Amino acid sequence: MVNPRPDPRSDPRSDPLYVRTAVPADLPRLAALRAEAAAWIALEHGSAQWSDPYDAQRGLALIALGLTVVAALSPHGEAVATLTLRPTGSPRLWTGEELALPARYVSSFTVDRRYAGHGIGTRLGDWASWRAARAGAALLRANVWSDNAALHAYYRARGWRWVRTAAGSRSGALFERAADAVAPPLVHEAGRLRA
Incomplete structure (x- = not known):
């Protein structure tokens, strides 16, 4: 089923974005956002990104740790975007020297396709960068799907620097930006969010 586009008279670029810590009740919405994104990425970009089934147990574990957030267009509205902001990166992807630098790591960054092009991803990424700085990190980092050139261009257009692509990982394209x-x-x- 295709979701209808938002009312064109309402432009989310000028509306506030409300970020809150995800709760277990958000899990079905997070799974739906990921499935929708995976279908769109496969169709539009020919990438297998997120083609594996959503791991609900892992999703719940990240929620329990307070690392996953959702963003909505009203304080108690439906999630239109999500990301996970971790205090540590994977030693399989980042070198020991890189991991020694104060950084935060973004993953599972997804925006509802109905709101594509409305700046929600940019604003949520800027929020993550600000939260990273508040936590004492100098850098915000992400590892993204290696074969998704459009996603690489998206990150570059928003001030992220490509570091390298780690061999042997489907999501080994490493990017970073200053917090x-x-x-x-x-x-x-x-509400209260974890630093």
Whole structure:
């Protein structure tokens, strides 16, 4: 089923974005966002990104740790985006020297396709960069799907620097950007969030 586009009279680029810690009740929405993104990526970009079944147990574990957030267009609205912000990176991907630098690591970054092109991903990424800086990190990092050139272009267009592609990993394209001490405009935290 194709979701209808939002009302064109309402432009989410000028609406506040509300970020909150995900809760177990969000799990079906997170799984749906990922499935929708995987189908779109396969169709539009020919990438197998996220083609494996969603791991609900892993999703719940990240929620329990307070690492996954959702973003909505109203304080208690439906999630239109999500990401996980971790305090450590994978030693399979990042070198010991890189892991020694203060950084935060973004994963499972997904935006509802109905809101594509409305700047929600950019704002949520800016929020993650600001949260990383608040936690004392100098860098925000991501490992993204290696064969998804469009995703690599997306990150580069938003100020991320390609570090390298780690051999032997489907999601080994490594990107980083400086953490930003300035809070992004129109992004509000709805409730207490983990640093």
